[in-house]
Amino acid sequence: MAENNILNIVLPVILVLFAPILGGFIMGIDRKLTARMQSRMGPPLIQPFYDVIKLWGKQPFISSSIQPILAFGYFAFSLTSFALLAFGQDLLLIIFTVAIADLCLIVASLNSKSPYSVLGGKRELISMMSYEPILLLMAISIYYVTGSFMVQRILSLNYPLLTYLPLVFLALIPVLIIDLKKSPYDVSASAHAHQELVRGVFTEFSGYTLALVELGHWTKIVLMLSLVTLFWATPIIIGIFLALILFFVVLVIDNVYPRLNWKSMLKTTWSVGVLLIIANIVGLISRVVMRI
Amino acid sequence: MKIMTKARLKSPWVLHYDCGSCNGCDIEILAALTPKFDAERFGIVNIGDPKQADVMLLTGPSNKRNQRVLKNLYDQMPEPKVVIAIGECACSGAIFHNCPNTNGGVDKVIPIDVYVPGCAARPEQIVDGVVLALQKLAEKSEKEVG
Numbered sequence: 022m023a024e025n026n027i028l029n030i031v032l033p034v035i036l037v038l039f040a041p042i043l044g045g046f047i048m049g050i051d052r053k054l055t056a057r058m059q060s061r062m063g064p065p066l067i068q069p070f071y072d073v074i075k076l077w078g079k080q081p082f083i084s085s086s087i088q089p090i091l092a093f094g095y096f097a098f099s100l101t102s103f104a105l106l107a108f109g110q111d112l113l114l115i116i117f118t119v120a121i122a123d124l125c126l127i128v129a130s131l132n133s134k135s136p137y138s139v140l141g142g143k144r145e146l147i148s149m150m151s152y153e154p155i156l157l158l159m160a161i162s163i164y165y166v167t168g169s170f171m172v173q174r175i176l177s178l179n180y181p182l183l184t185y186l187p188l189v190f191l192a193l194i195p196v197l198i199i200d201l202k203k204s205p206y207d208v209s210a211s212a213h214a215h216q217e218l219v220r221g222v223f224t225e226f227s228g229y230t231l232a233l234v235e236l237g238h239w240t241k242i243v244l245m246l247s248l249v250t251l252f253w254a255t256p257i258i259i260g261i262f263l264a265l266i267l268f269f270v271v272l273v274i275d276n277v278y279p280r281l282n283w284k285s286m287l288k289t290t291w292s293v294g295v296l297l298i299i300a301n302i303v304g305l306i307s308r309v310v311m312r313i
Numbered sequence: 314m315k316i317m318t319k320a321r322l323k324s325p326w327v328l329h330y331d332c333g334s335c336n337g338c339d340i341e342i343l344a345a346l347t348p349k350f351d352a353e354r355f356g357i358v359n360i361g362d363p364k365q366a367d368v369m370l371l372t373g374p375s376n377k378r379n380q381r382v383l384k385n386l387y388d389q390m391p392e393p394k395v396v397i398a399i400g401e402c403a404c405s406g407a408i409f410h411n412c413p414n415t416n417g418g419v420d421k422v423i424p425i426d427v428y429v430p431g432c433a434a435r436p437e438q439i440v441d442g443v444v445l446a447l448q449k450l451a452e453k454s455e456k457e458v459g
Contacts, residue, residue, distance in 0.1 A: 052353070055354060056351070056354075059348050060348060061348045061351040061354065062352065062354040062358050063351075063353060063354060064354055064355075065323075065354075065356075068356055070320075070325070071319075071320045071322075071323040071324045071356060072324045072356070074316065074317060074320035074322040075317070075321050075323075075324045076365075076366070077317075077456075078317045078320070078321065079391045079392070079393075080365075080391035080392040080393075080415065081391070082364050082389070082391055099366050138373045157341050214438050219361040219362050220360070220365065223362075223365075224362055224364075225364070225440060226364075226365075227362075227364035227391055229393055231365060
């Protein structure tokens, strides 16, 4: 029993420490796969690490005194929410903590005179508004199936959540697209819209603050992918496989579709996304009612 | 610290500014960034933000109207940085040399590290120029680290 307890603490700690590094590799895979889809060679797998190390060594240009703190806050809160997940804590708390992380980024970008940064910040706020309801409804539908918001409870289930919540799983695809900042929903910080946005929310960050923001972004990606993993938590290897499949689907969507504006993002997530989840919950309820 | 120099060489983010070019060199720069030449395999990303850029690509002779912008962009780029003048106009002013409305080369406004001649400079030459600039970046990086 004592052995089990040590494993329960050591394993999450290791996971939390390696989450940003894992995220860096995921971003590297992302760049490599995207390049292959465009019939290019692509950068090496560890390219994101080169970028972050380089950014760390650049001369810092700080646009406001609170900016470094907020950039660190973005990273710290992302890591905290992943830690909550790794230790099997409350799903709602995880979602709220990652919202605080996003708020740090938004405040940092709005706290400057650059119009690009302010526009990116506003759009980041809108994209947050688009996917937060889906995450919240996901937590509620998981509660409906398992009777608990605790991740620990999900990890101890002897049936996969996916068999009960297939539509909720589908609704997570736009959430992943928005979080990875991929087209069609890369409204807040696009790699493909220099003329319109420059770098969106990231415009005012440079040097080590941008490195911190990158680390935070990686951690957030890992968090989102591990939320997907929960849909097949026993055995976890199938869940990881599912997350990677969803990640690949997101990359294909990114390379196939052009960018859309924020209105279509909000419309899609609030109509299709929310309807999918409601349909799923209604289906579950009706099954229970029919049995009675 | 060798790792920092290596990271700098492996991820040169590029800022492209046209100070009065005929767009010939700009088209060639964008051609060098297309999937055919695949600049991203060297970690080169065309970034629109001077605060995050390492390499500045300049085309055109620069004139009295845009030299202030050029100076401003240069100052906004954090150290270590390198500047590449692409095309005859950016190098010396070319056919605009001694024209009263142009400066006759961007080196009249800001210090240039690498000159890439040609009208217009070919993508292969531009990639060659960036490789040269990276050697200069490595020197600067070594000097800064000590």
